[in-house]
Amino acid sequence: MKAKVHVFLKPGVLDVQGKAVEGALHGLGWDGVSNVRVGKVLEFDLNATSEDEAKTELKAMCDKLLANTVIESYKVEVA
Template structure:
């Protein structure tokens, strides 16, 4: 199975990288862009025949390593 995890800062947490990208886009002429948020995507293969168990396992990985759950949220897709 292929797992895809999207990690992003929670609302209210300052996204310094997002602000830098927003400023750069404005400087390049795209002034209508607002509220830029930057996240990351982690994709990997997982040997599992059960999609429900695989999703639970990936969520456990997020809680322990892949996301800082104090300031970040995450979305998991398993296919």
């Protein structure tokens, strides 16, 4: 199965990288951009027998390694 994990900083956590991107976009003339948030997307193949099993495994991966759940949230997708 194809798996995709989206990881972003939780609301209220300062996104320094997002602020830097926003400032750069403003510097290039795109003044209408605001509240930029930068995250990461991980894509990989996962051997699982069902979608429920895959989502359970992905949640465990995120909780243990892929996301810092103190400051980040995540969303998993299985195709």
